[in-house]
Amino acid sequence: MQIQQAINTACSSLGLERRDAQLLLLHALGKSLVDRAWLIAHDTDSLPAQTELRYINLARQRAAGTPLPYLTGHVEFHGMPLQVDGRVLIPRPDTETLVDWALECVPSLGAPTGSVPQIIDLGTGSGAVALAIARFLVRTGQAGDVHALDVSPDALALAQANAERLNLPVQFMLGAWLTGIPARYDLIVSNPPYIAEGDPHLDALGHEPRLALTSGPDGLDAIRTIVGQAPDHLRPGGWLLLEHGWDQAMAVRDMLAQVGFTQVQSRCDLAGIERCSGGRWPV
Structure with a gap:
C-alpha cells in the first residue's frame, strides 16, 4: 500500500480525520510528528509490510476512541x-x-x-x-x-x-x-x-x-x-x-x-x- 492510499483508507474506511491519519502514519514510520510535508512529498512510496500492519492497528485504536497522544506518546x-x-x-x-x-x-x-x-x-x-x-x-x-x-x-x-x-x-x-x-x-x-x-x-x-x-x-x-x-x-x-x-x-x-x-x-x-x-x- 502506498502512503497516500494508507491515509485515504484510514479516513474513508475508519472515519479518521486527515490530520490524525497523517500523524499516526508518521509515528508508525518513526518520523517526527511535524513532518507532514514529508508525507506529501513521498505520497507514492510503498509502506513496508510491518509498518502497514502497525499503522492499521494504530488507526483502528484511534477510530475506537483512544486519544491520539496516547497512541503517539507525545503532546505539545x-x-x-x-x-x-x-x-x-x-x-x-x-x-x-x-x-x-x-x-x-x-x-x-x-x-x-x-x-x-x-x-x-x-x-x-x-x-x-x-x-x-x-x-x-x-x-x-x-x-x-x-x-x-x-x-x-x-x-x-x-x-x-x-x-x-x-x-x-x-x-x-x-x-x-x-x-x-x-x-x-x-x-x-x-x-x-x-x-x-x-x-x-x-x-x-x-x-x-x-x-x-x-x-x-x-x-x-x-x-x-x-x-x-x-x-x-x-x-x-x-x-x-x-x-x-x-x-x-x-x-x-x-x-x-x-x-x-x-x-x-x-x-x-x-x-x-x-x-x-x-x-x-x-x-
Whole structure:
C-alpha cells in the first residue's frame, strides 16, 4: 500500500480525520510528528509490510476512541514536547491559561521576605505545569525552586522522565495535596480533578485515569481540600492559582474569599470561559 492510499483508507474506511491519519502514519514510520510535508512529498512510496500492519492497528485504536497522544506518546504543551501515556491526564491547551497566570506572578514572588521563591504544582500528572514554570525560570534567569507533587507513583515516574529529557530542575514528591508537607510556598498552582462523579461527559474520557478527572458529587472536593490547606502553606503575599470547570469559577472564588484570600479573581481561556481562579494570601 502506498502512503497516500494508507491515509485515504484510514479516513474513508475508519472515519479518521486527515490530520490524525497523517500523524499516526508518521509515528508508525518513526518520523517526527511535524513532518507532514514529508508525507506529501513521498505520497507514492510503498509502506513496508510491518509498518502497514502497525499503522492499521494504530488507526483502528484511534477510530475506537483512544486519544491520539496516547497512541503517539507525545503532546505539545506551552511550547514543550511532553511524553504522555495512560498513566496521566493528557495536558490540554486550556491549562496554558493557568501557566500564563503563574508566570505573571513569578517576578513578584519572594519579595516580602527577599528569599528564593518556592513554587509547588499539586497533582502534577505529566509534569506539564511544573515543567513550564521551571523552563520559564531557566530561560529568564530568575531564581526559584519548583516542586511537583502527585499521589500516583506512576504519574511521578513519567513526570520525572519528562524533566530529565527536557533537562529542567524540578523536585518531585509523592503525596496527597498538601497533607504532611511542612514547607511554605510563594506560589501554589494546581490543575486538580474537577469533574463531578456521574457527569455524562466522562464517557468520552474513558481512556484517561479517573483519579485525575473526578472529585466528588459536584467535582469540587479536591479544590475544597487545597483551598482549606493552602493558608498554612503559603508565605505572606503568596498566590494560590487553580484550574476548574467551566461553571465553577464563582464557587471557587467564594471559597478563596471565605478563608481570607485577597485579590480574588478569575482568568478566561481562549474560548472566553472562566477557566482558572486564584487569590493572594495577605502580607
